[in-house]
Amino acid sequence: MDDIAPSRRAFLRFVAGSPLLSLLGVSGCDRREPSESSISATREMASQLASPDDAINVFDFQAMAEQVLPPAHYGYLATGVNSDETLHANREGFERLDLRPRRLVDVSNIDMSVGLLGERWETPIVLCPVGSQKAFHVDGELAAARGSSAMGHHQILSTVTTTSVEDVNAARKRPVWYQLYPTSSWKVATRLIERAEGSGCEALVLTVDLPVDSNRETQKRYILRDTRDCLACHADSPTDWLVRKPMFDGLDMSQVNFDTPAMTWDYMRRLRDKTQMKIFVKGIVRSDDAQRCLQYGADGIIVSNHGGRANASGRSTIESLPEVVNVVQKRVPVLVDGGFRRGTDILKAMALGADAVCIGRPYIWGMAAFGQAGVEKVLDILRTELHIAMQLHGVPSFAQVDESFVARS
Numbered sequence: 001m002d003d004i005a006p007s008r009r010a011f012l013r014f015v016a017g018s019p020l021l022s023l024l025g026v027s028g029c030d031r032r033e034p035s036e037s038s039i040s041a042t043r044e045m046a047s048q049l050a051s052p053d054d055a056i057n058v059f060d061f062q063a064m065a066e067q068v069l070p071p072a073h074y075g076y077l078a079t080g081v082n083s084d085e086t087l088h089a090n091r092e093g094f095e096r097l098d099l100r101p102r103r104l105v106d107v108s109n110i111d112m113s114v115g116l117l118g119e120r121w122e123t124p125i126v127l128c129p130v131g132s133q134k135a136f137h138v139d140g141e142l143a144a145a146r147g148s149s150a151m152g153h154h155q156i157l158s159t160v161t162t163t164s165v166e167d168v169n170a171a172r173k174r175p176v177w178y179q180l181y182p183t184s185s186w187k188v189a190t191r192l193i194e195r196a197e198g199s200g201c202e203a204l205v206l207t208v209d210l211p212v213d214s215n216r217e218t219q220k221r222y223i224l225r226d227t228r229d230c231l232a233c234h235a236d237s238p239t240d241w242l243v244r245k246p247m248f249d250g251l252d253m254s255q256v257n258f259d260t261p262a263m264t265w266d267y268m269r270r271l272r273d274k275t276q277m278k279i280f281v282k283g284i285v286r287s288d289d290a291q292r293c294l295q296y297g298a299d300g301i302i303v304s305n306h307g308g309r310a311n312a313s314g315r316s317t318i319e320s321l322p323e324v325v326n327v328v329q330k331r332v333p334v335l336v337d338g339g340f341r342r343g344t345d346i347l348k349a350m351a352l353g354a355d356a357v358c359i360g361r362p363y364i365w366g367m368a369a370f371g372q373a374g375v376e377k378v379l380d381i382l383r384t385e386l387h388i389a390m391q392l393h394g395v396p397s398f399a400q401v402d403e404s405f406v407a408r409s
Contacts, residue, residue, distance in 0.1 A: 052370045052377035057385075058341055061365035061378060065136070069368050072230065073135045075222020077364055080308035081214040086315070087308030090339030093316025097348050098407045102394030110390050111397040112383070114356055116333055117202060117278060117299075122152040123383055124350060124398070128307075128337050128360035129179035129205065131160035136368040143367050145171040147375030151383075156205055156358070159192065164246040165199045175200035179282065181207055182263060185256045186270070192247055193275050202278060205302065206271065209283025209310045211261045216309065268296035280335075283310070285320040290327040301328060303336040307360055318349060322403070325353030343385025350398050351405040 049055055049064050066074050080087025114124040127148050134140035141163040148155045149172040157168055159181040169175045178196035182189050196204060271279055278299035284290055285305060293301050303321050305313060317338035328334050336349050337358035349357050359382070366374030395401045 049369060052366065052373045055377060055381065058362040058365065058378050058381055061362065061369050061374060065365040065368035069136060070226055070228060072219075072223045072226040072228075075219040075225075076132070076135065077361060077368075078222070079216040079219035081216055081310065082312040084218055084308065086305055086311070086313050089314050089316045090305070090308050090318070091316075091341070093318040094339060094342075094345050094348060096409050097318065098409055099344060099348065099351075099389075099393055100405050100407050101392060102405070105394035105396065107391040107394060107396055109396065110387055112386060112390065114398060116154065116356060121154055121356075123386065124346060124354070124356040125153055125379060125382055125386075126335065126356050126358045127153060127155040127363055128358040129156045129158035129207075130360050130364055131158040132162055133158075133364070133367065134162035136364050137371050139367075139371050141168050142171045143372040144363060144375055145169075145176070147363070147367075147372045147379065149173060150372075151376055151379040153379055154356075159207075159247060160245050161247060162245065164249075165196055165201065167246075169199050169201075175202060177201060177203040177205050177280070178277075179205040179207055181210075181258055182260050182267065183256050183258055184260060188248070188251055188253070188256055190274060191251055193271070193277075195247065197275055197277050203280055203299070204271065204275060204277045205280045205282050206268075207282045207306075208263070209285075209304065209306050210258075211263060212259050214306075214310050215312075265292055265296050268293075268298065272297050280333075284324060285313070285315070285317065287323040287327045290324040294328065294331060298332060300333040300335065302358065303334065303338075303354075304358075305338055307338055318345075318352070321349060321352050321354060340382075343382055343387070343389040346382065346386050347389045347393065347395065347401070348406055351401045352403055 049060060055061055065077070069077070112123045113120050115121075127144055133144060137143055141157065141161050145155060145168045155168075155172065155176045156179050157165055157176040158179050161168065165176065165178055178192075178201045180189065180192060180196075193204060268279070268281070279297070280300035280302055281293045281298045282302035283304050283306065284293060284301050285303060290301055301324060303317050303324050305311070305315070305317055305320075317336055321334070321336050325334055333355040334353065335356045335358055336354045337360060340346060340349070340357050340359050341362060346357050362382070363375050363378050366376075366378035368374070370377070390396070393405060395405070
């Protein structure tokens with residue numbers, strides 16, 4: 001297979017650049033709906049990247065990730081809830097928003113930097129917390145840490161990381177923000193908080209949109225396609241898998257789970273009393289909840305629907321962003337995640353008042369395909385697209401963009 005793969009990739013490149021491509025029905029001048037065979041051929045070409053530099057956009061990494069990952073692992077990454085309506089809504093929300101470019105503006109020098117908690121970052125792109133990253137590449141969170149650090153991006157680390165917060169911070173040479181799934185045990189939560197704070201983390205990101213398990217049908221279907229024996233990693237007990245998560249080392253997890261149906265806003269008071277870290281609340285999509293975040297002392301808000309993996313609301317985060325921004329009025333930073341795949345997506349969010357945007361699946365696609373190099377290339381593509389979008393829409397810096405640049409289709 002090692003001998004066959006390079007020849008196969010060379011052949012696919014030949015097809016992509018030759019008149020034979022028109023026979024597949026994917027010519028750029030053909031307005032007919034593409035056939036199943038042409039879609040398959042296009043996906044095949046995208047999934048045969050010889051190096052990260054062969055990728056044209058972040059979706060190329062998605063095709064390769066689906067090819068190289070075990071079905072159950074890709075299904076965990078790809079799934080939404082129920083029929084994936086919220087997952088799809090996150091992308092469709094961007095399609096319902098148009099950009100209104102401003103002309104005759106000097107865009108010879110573009111400043112993509114943003115400020116967060118008193119620190120300046122080169123771009124507004126932050127890495128979302130994604131759990132169990134060693135399911136996608138042997139280096140897992142270390143690939144994300146080194147890649148994001150090399151490219152000058154911030155990173156949020158998941159509670160269910162497969163690499164400890166101490167090791168991730170060492171790899172980045174600066175602390176991450178630490179995401180907190182509260183768990184059903186306050187004792188466990190306090191231990192996680194203490195470790196994160198002790199390792200130098202400046203901010204705690206409390207996730208509030210998944211109080212109980214969601215119905216992830218796509219994941220279940222992919223699991224049915226996986227013929228491996230998965231018991232080596234996923235034992236029969238619902239909590240046995242936690243012993244492989246380093247943030248739970250030394251903790252008794254036998255009676256602990258992630259369901260928190262009784263959690264209320266009082267939890268914010270308990271966190272404030274427990275830690276000196278800044279507290280961001282992740283999972284806010286309504287103006288009244290944004291107001292409560294301010295009342296209970298949140299230092300920041302992340303507009304999020306868990307990447308379409310929590311509740312089947314059918315509403316995109318980009319469409320939820322304005323009402324949160326209008327309540328907050330710049331008193332604390334507002335970040336947003338959910339469906340960001342293009343530089344124009346990022347520009348739309350910044351125009352609607354976001355202070356930064358978070359990406360999840362795209363950098364994991366890159367990681368699955370090429371490890372750290374894939375993470376870096378995904379970030380490079382998005383940075384390049386954002387830079388071009390700012391130039392073409394008359395936006396020298398984010399200080400000069402506002403909601404007048406966006407119109408509803």
